[in-house]
Amino acid sequence: MNTNTQNDSGGSKARGMLRAAGRGFVLAVVSLPLAVLCFTLTLVSIALIPIGVGLVTTPWVLTGVRTFANRRRVLAAEWGGVRIPAAYRPTPEDANPWTRTFTMLRDPATWRDLRWLPVDMTAGFLTALLPAVLVLYPLEGFALAAGLWRTMTGGPYVEYGPYWYGFVPVSDQTSAFGAAALAAVVLIVAHRYAVTLFHVHFRLTRAVLSPSESELAERVRVLTETRRDAVDTSAAELRRIERDLHDGAQARLVAVGMDLGTVEMLVDKDPEKAKQLLAHARRSSADALAELRDLVRGIHPPVLAERGLGDAVRALALRLPTPTEVTVELAGRADAPVESAAYFAVSEVLTNAVKHSGADRIWIDLHHADGHLRISVTDNGKGGAAVGTGSGLTGVERRLGTFDGVLAVSSPAGGPTMVTMEIPCVLS
Amino acid sequence: MRVVLAEDLFLLRDGLVRLLEAYDFEMAAAVESGPELEQALAELKPDIAVVDVRLPPTHTDEGLQCALRARRERPGLPVLVLSQHVEQLYARELLADGTGGVGYLLKDRVFDAEQFVDAVRRVAAGGTAMDPQVIQQLLARRGDDRPLARLTPRELEVLELMAQGRSNAAIASRLVVTERAVAKHTANIFTKLGLEVSDDDNRRVLAVLAYLDRDR
Numbered sequence: 001m002n003t004n005t006q007n008d009s010g011g012s013k014a015r016g017m018l019r020a021a022g023r024g025f026v027l028a029v030v031s032l033p034l035a036v037l038c039f040t041l042t043l044v045s046i047a048l049i050p051i052g053v054g055l056v057t058t059p060w061v062l063t064g065v066r067t068f069a070n071r072r073r074v075l076a077a078e079w080g081g082v083r084i085p086a087a088y089r090p091t092p093e094d095a096n097p098w099t100r101t102f103t104m105l106r107d108p109a110t111w112r113d114l115r116w117l118p119v120d121m122t123a124g125f126l127t128a129l130l131p132a133v134l135v136l137y138p139l140e141g142f143a144l145a146a147g148l149w150r151t152m153t154g155g156p157y158v159e160y161g162p163y164w165y166g167f168v169p170v171s172d173q174t175s176a177f178g179a180a181a182l183a184a185v186v187l188i189v190a191h192r193y194a195v196t197l198f199h200v201h202f203r204l205t206r207a208v209l210s211p212s213e214s215e216l217a218e219r220v221r222v223l224t225e226t227r228r229d230a231v232d233t234s235a236a237e238l239r240r241i242e243r244d245l246h247d248g249a250q251a252r253l254v255a256v257g258m259d260l261g262t263v264e265m266l267v268d269k270d271p272e273k274a275k276q277l278l279a280h281a282r283r284s285s286a287d288a289l290a291e292l293r294d295l296v297r298g299i300h301p302p303v304l305a306e307r308g309l310g311d312a313v314r315a316l317a318l319r320l321p322t323p324t325e326v327t328v329e330l331a332g333r334a335d336a337p338v339e340s341a342a343y344f345a346v347s348e349v350l351t352n353a354v355k356h357s358g359a360d361r362i363w364i365d366l367h368h369a370d371g372h373l374r375i376s377v378t379d380n381g382k383g384g385a386a387v388g389t390g391s392g393l394t395g396v397e398r399r400l401g402t403f404d405g406v407l408a409v410s411s412p413a414g415g416p417t418m419v420t421m422e423i424p425c426v427l428s
Numbered sequence: 429m430r431v432v433l434a435e436d437l438f439l440l441r442d443g444l445v446r447l448l449e450a451y452d453f454e455m456a457a458a459v460e461s462g463p464e465l466e467q468a469l470a471e472l473k474p475d476i477a478v479v480d481v482r483l484p485p486t487h488t489d490e491g492l493q494c495a496l497r498a499r500r501e502r503p504g505l506p507v508l509v510l511s512q513h514v515e516q517l518y519a520r521e522l523l524a525d526g527t528g529g530v531g532y533l534l535k536d537r538v539f540d541a542e543q544f545v546d547a548v549r550r551v552a553a554g555g556t557a558m559d560p561q562v563i564q565q566l567l568a569r570r571g572d573d574r575p576l577a578r579l580t581p582r583e584l585e586v587l588e589l590m591a592q593g594r595s596n597a598a599i600a601s602r603l604v605v606t607e608r609a610v611a612k613h614t615a616n617i618f619t620k621l622g623l624e625v626s627d628d629d630n631r632r633v634l635a636v637l638a639y640l641d642r643d644r
Contacts, residue, residue, distance in 0.1 A: 282539055289536050293513055302513045306482060306489040315517040321569060 017135060017191050020198035023079055025132035027201070028125050031072070035121040038065045042114060049101070059100045065113050072120075072205060080202030087211040087219075108215065116208040127201035134190035134197070141165055141183020149176040222401075230402040237299075244295050252288035256281045304343050308333045312343050313364060322354050322362050322379075329367035332427035338403055342373060342423060345396045345407075349377045349419045352392050357381025357417055368427055375421045383415035393419070429552055430456040432474040434465040434491055435510070436483050444478065444538065451545045462490035469498045469505075476552040480535075481511040481518065492518060504529050506552045511535065516569075519562045520641055528630045531557035531593075547593075556593035556633045563591045566640040575621045583620075586613040591636045595629050 038061075045061045048054035066088060076082045089107045104110050144152065144163070149170045152163040162169035165179035166186075259281035266274040296302065304312035310328035317324040333339065346364065353362055359381030366375050387393045387409055397407045405423035431453045435441040438460075445458050457468040461484045469477060477498065483491040495507040508531035509522060522530045531551035537559065538544045547557035567588065570576050579587065582603075589599045596614065600607040614632070618625045623635050 286536050286539060297513070302482075302511075303515055303517065305487075306492075311517060315515045318516040318520075318569070319565060 013191060013195075017131070017194040020194045021132040021135035021190075024128045024130070024198050024201070027075070028128040028132070031128070032121055032125050034068055035117050035124075038068055039114070039117040039121070042117075046105075055097045055101050059097065059104060062104045062110055062113075065110075065117070069113050069116065069209060073209070076202040076205055080199050082199070082202040082206050084206045084210050087215060109211070112209060112211075116205070119208050120205065123204060124201060127197065127204055131190070131194040131198045134186060134194055138183035138187040138190070141179045141186070144170055145173075145176045145180035145183075149173065149179075226398075226401040226404075229398045233399065233402075241295065241299065244291070248291040248295070249288040252284045252291070256284045256288070259284065300340060301343065304339060309339045309342055310366060312339075313346055313366060316343075316347055316350065317362075317364060320350060320354060320362070322359060324350075324362040324364060326364045327366070330373075330427060331368065334368075334373060334423075334425045334427055338373065338423055338425045341399050341403055341405070342375060342421070345399055345405075345421055346375060346377065348392050348396045348399075349421075352385065353377065353379040353381065353417065356385065357383070357415070359415070359417075368425075371424055371426065373423045373425050376418060378416055378418045380416050382413075383411045383417050384413050385409055385411040385417050385419070396421070429476065429549075430454045430472070430474045431476055431478060431548075432456050432465070432468045432472055433458040433478045434460070434462075434468075434483060434494075435478075435480045436460045437480075440480075440535070447538065447541055447544070448478075448548070451541075453548070461485060462494050465491065465494050466498075469494070476506040476508060476548060478508045478510065478548065481509055489518075492521070496521060499525065499527075503527055504554065506554065507531070508533065508548055508551045508557065510538075514559045514561050514565075516562060516565050516641070519558060523556075523634070523637055523641070526634060526638075528556055528634060529554045532562060533557060533559045534561060546598075550593060550595075555595075555630050556637070558592050558637065560588070560592055563588050563640070566591070566637075570640065578620050579617060583613050583617050586610060587617050587636065590614065590617075590633060591640060593633050 041061045042058075042065060045054050045057040049058060070086060073084045073086060076084050086109070088109045089103065140148075144165055149163065149172070151157075153171055157163070162171040162175070164170070166182050168175060168179045168182050170176050170179050259277045263274045263277045263281070266277065301312055301315075303315045307315075308330070310326075310330050313328070314326050317326045334342070350362065350364075353359055357379045359379035361380050363378045364375070365378075366373070368374070385393065387397055387407065393407065393409060400407055400421060400423060403423050403425070405421060407422075408420045409417070410420075411417035431448055433441065433444055433448070433455065435444060435458070441458055441460065445455055449455060456472045456474045457464075459465050459468050463485075465477070465479065465483065468474075477495060479491045479495045481489050481492045483494070492509060495509055499505050499507060503525065504527045506529040507522070509518070510533055511518075512535055514532065514534055519532050522532055529551060531547055533544070533547060537547070551557050567576075567584075576584075585603065586599055589602060594602070596607050596610045600610045603610070615625060617623075617636075618632075621636075621639055623639060626632050626635065
């Protein structure tokens with residue numbers, strides 16, 4: 001049993017060594033030309049920016065570099081078990097070349113990629129190739145001992161003196177055995193360290209390619225802030241709901257109960273008065289229902305629960321006094337919290353548009369692409385809307401921030417105003 | 429008149445059964461979920477279905493979808509949809525086929541038994557019963573509508589009641605005027621809105637609703 005296990009582990013180690021050598025070889029051979037190509041194209045493309053050509057080519061080239069780097073991230077996870085997080089900033093899809101180029105160039109992740117490429121084509125290349133060399137080189141040593149030494153030292157090679165295998169000069173069968181001994185040592189080293197060495201390659205990649213600590217710290221800061229906002233907002237919401245229930249529905253139900261108690265007392269003595277009170281009680285309960293309905297709409301609109309975001313926004317648009325066109329392209333439903341945040345964000349933006357813009361038309365577009373829910377609300381009003389002027393857009397920004405969503409406002413004086421919102425999410 | 433009722437909350441279902449039976453309706457079935465409703469509608473062929481929008485198992489708009497499907501298979505099947513909230517979006521979907529026999533009311537309306545039963549009878553007879561809130565939403569959206577602005581306050585009142593699906597006689601008794609006066613108002617409204625006058629009550633209601641729901 002014991003022997004078997006040892007054989008197994010020895011066998012699996014040998015397989016691991018061969019796999020590391022094979023993969024390393026492929027990786028080295030394929031990635032070297034690609035890395036050189038990426039690096040050269042990037043340098044040329046950036047150099048061409050001043051004459052304009054670079055503006056068009058740079059986003060393409062940098063996207064290629066990112067694809068290459070991402071492919072290597074996947075390989076690092078699959079082959080080396082090393083996770084390398086990617087931290088690219090989202091680039092606006094439909095922006096002009098100028099914006100795209102400079103958004104990408106301002107992204108520290110881009111520069112990290114460019115620092116990584118030269119490292120990858122040198123140290124990265126060597127560390128990937130080394131396991132293959134350690135496995136292949138001993139084969140030559142054994143071949144020399146098996147008789148290859150005659151060919152390598154005889155015939156036309158005579159004038160070159162002894163054949164050097166590593167540091168062993170091979171000139172006869174004895175020294176050829178010496179070479180074989182060295183080969184055996186190298187093979188043992190390979191057997192023991194090939195896999196580790198291969199992993200060194202991925203660790204090197206991670207060291208250069210993963211986001212720096214300051215970026216992570218920035219991310220933590222943003223998360224802390226948005227979480228605090230979310231907690232504050234939901235606490236305030238709860239307080240508002242409590243107050244509304246307390247002053248509204250609850251109070252009305254108390255009144256209904258009181259009316260009914262009085263009716264009980266009056267029903268024999270003064271039926272006419274009792275009837276009046278009954279009517280009053282019915283009105284109170286209807287009012288309580290109406291208030292609860294409004295309250296529910298403010299917590300989670302029923303259409304949203306019943307139909308999802310698309311129809312909820314359509315229903316919202318139908319309630320607006322301004323004619324509104326809604327276009328929805330959603331293949332499924334987002335998570336309930338995301339739907340809710342998106343709904344209230346749209347609702348707030350629409351309220352703003354109706355109240356302040358003076359627009360007589362509004363267009364809403366909802367679609368999902370590249371893992372993002374994208375919503376734009378456009379009106380033909382007088383413009384001049386901005387985040388942070390107490391316009392309610394700050395609240396929207398905060399609401400979306402909880403879900404890593406972003407808000408952008410384009411509202412030149414004279415209009416039109418376009419508010420774009422983006423929330424990363426998946427549809428199911 | 430045979431009724432199929434679908435409502436998932438026991439208290440409301442029970443109350444509605446008692447109310448309808450008190451007014452001499454025959455309860456063919458009172459079910460609590462979408463699939464049961466589907467089956468009951470197919471097998472029992474009721475004269476009218478009274479349906480809650482939100483039903484198990486999905487607790488989304490299962491009841492509404494069920495009713496819409498049933499009406500596609502049996503055009504004109506009278507359906508009265510009840511809900512805790514009314515949406516113009518849903519009203520539009522119910523009215524889309526233009527055949528009538530449709531009701532859409534807030535659940536609160538059962539408080540007034542007479543009015544509610546009247547709505548059930550109207551829908552079963554192929555008429556329309558739209559919740560006052562739906563009509564108010566429709567009217568509110570047309571704040572700057574020129575032809576509507578030309579109506580007198582009295583004509584607006586008549587328009588609102590008409591859009592809810594009420595007959596001339598019902599409007600007359602509600603506003604405490606003669607039927608002839610209502611007929612005169614109605615004729616004025618149709619002229620001012622540029623709609624074709626029709627003697628058929630139901631066709632008139634649908635024309636008014638279509639006008640109010642039309643995009644500007």
